Amino acid sequence: MKILLLNDYSGLHATLGKGLKERGHEVTVVSNGNGWRNYPRDISLVRHSSSHLEGIRYLMHVWATLPKLRGYDIVQLINPIFFDVRPERLFPIYRYLRKHNKKVVLGAFGEDSIWARTCMEKKPLRYSDHNIGDEVRTDPASTRLLDVWVGTSHERLTKMIADDCDGIVACLYEYMAVYQPLFPNKTTFIPLPIEMPSEQTSITEKDHPKTRIFIGIDAQRSDYKGTDIMLPAAEKVLERHPDKMELVKAVSVPFAEYQQLMNGSDAILDQLYSYTPSMNSLLAMSKGIIDIGGGEPENYEILHEDELRPIINVLPTAESVEQEVENLIMHPERIPELKRQSVEYVRRHHDYRKVAEQYEAFYASLLR
Numbered sequence: 001m002k003i004l005l006l007n008d009y010s011g012l013h014a015t016l017g018k019g020l021k022e023r024g025h026e027v028t029v030v031s032n033g034n035g036w037r038n039y040p041r042d043i044s045l046v047r048h049s050s051s052h053l054e055g056i057r058y059l060m061h062v063w064a065t066l067p068k069l070r071g072y073d074i075v076q077l078i079n080p081i082f083f084d085v086r087p088e089r090l091f092p093i094y095r096y097l098r099k100h101n102k103k104v105v106l107g108a109f110g111e112d113s114i115w116a117r118t119c120m121e122k123k124p125l126r127y128s129d130h131n132i133g134d135e136v137r138t139d140p141a142s143t144r145l146l147d148v149w150v151g152t153s154h155e156r157l158t159k160m161i162a163d164d165c166d167g168i169v170a171c172l173y174e175y176m177a178v179y180q181p182l183f184p185n186k187t188t189f190i191p192l193p194i195e196m197p198s199e200q201t202s203i204t205e206k207d208h209p210k211t212r213i214f215i216g217i218d219a220q221r222s223d224y225k226g227t228d229i230m231l232p233a234a235e236k237v238l239e240r241h242p243d244k245m246e247l248v249k250a251v252s253v254p255f256a257e258y259q260q261l262m263n264g265s266d267a268i269l270d271q272l273y274s275y276t277p278s279m280n281s282l283l284a285m286s287k288g289i290i291d292i293g294g295g296e297p298e299n300y301e302i303l304h305e306d307e308l309r310p311i312i313n314v315l316p317t318a319e320s321v322e323q324e325v326e327n328l329i330m331h332p333e334r335i336p337e338l339k340r341q342s343v344e345y346v347r348r349h350h351d352y353r354k355v356a357e358q359y360e361a362f363y364a365s366l367l368r
Contacts, residue, residue: 019356226272
């Protein structure tokens with residue numbers, strides 16, 4: 001198959017593209033590298049600022065590139081906003097891609113209008129980026145995104161693409177819970193792809209006396225993803241037990257540096273409002289680092305995993321984070337087994353080659 005992957009979140013398309021190429025497919029990844037993370041891609045389309053002049057330059061670059069984006073069997077969009085321009089500019093670009101390629105797949109991989117409106121109104125999840133129980137989140141991070149995605153041209157574009165596309169892939173339980181009831185005949189769940197470390201992770205007793213906790217912070221999205229709550233909670237535990245705990249912070253650093261800072265940690269704090277581990281969490285788990293974050297029962301159920309329980313699940317409160325971090329550092333004897341299970345969990349469900357095979361089967365079903 002000839003496959004086009006448009007834009008990227010957290011290296012999802014870069015990693016998937018590698019897996020599909022290894023399976024013999026012709027794959028082109030077009031992206032901006034996801035900003036400072038600078039993920040690899042085949043065609044780079046980067047908007048360097050939000051200025052009007054830069055917007056014109058970037059849009060001209062996109063249109064000049066479009067003739068190269070024809071003749072594909074599958075075009076997969078990372079999001080309804082698949083280039084860094086206003087939604088109004090994307091309607092004709094989408095129609096061009098639709099006309100000149102066979103099948104279009106929409107990724108349910110992150111924030112969009114269907115996710116935001118459903119979480120706000122129908123509340124299918126106990127908690128999410130936009131609700132805690134029956135209450136809609138009113139913190140600035142959530143309301144800022146609702147202002148973008150709900151009742152706007154972003155929503156019109158999202159609805160048009162979701163209605164028109166041939167298939168929708170949800171990468172987490174949460175997105176499946178939102179999209180599948182609305183689009184039952186075109187939505188499928190495929191886990192996130194992770195490239196396992198080239199050298200097999202050896203789980204041994206800790207070689208450092210303190211339990212090392214890592215937290216990666218995207219300064220522009222800290223409150224949205226919950227690190228604004230997780231970091232102070234961890235710092236409180238550190239204040240009480242400086243002899244038992246070490247806290248490593250990575251703030252908006254390139255992906256290679258992020259990995260270096262993370263290596264050697266015992267646990268990662270990530271994704272307060274999620275039921276499931278993210279790309280960053282899974283990458284850490286593949287290295288034998290314990291995820292303190294999203295590990296609700298639904299996460300294991302959708303994967304048909306009834307044996308492994310490597311994730312330390314936290315509720316979206318500072319108290320829950322503080323309690324679980326303290327429990328871990330006060331019981332370091334738990335760490336080797338949780339690390340072993342973490343590696344096996346990623347190998348079993350998220351290895352990029354297995355995930356690429358699932359995408360291959362889904363794409364083939366659309367083309368039949």
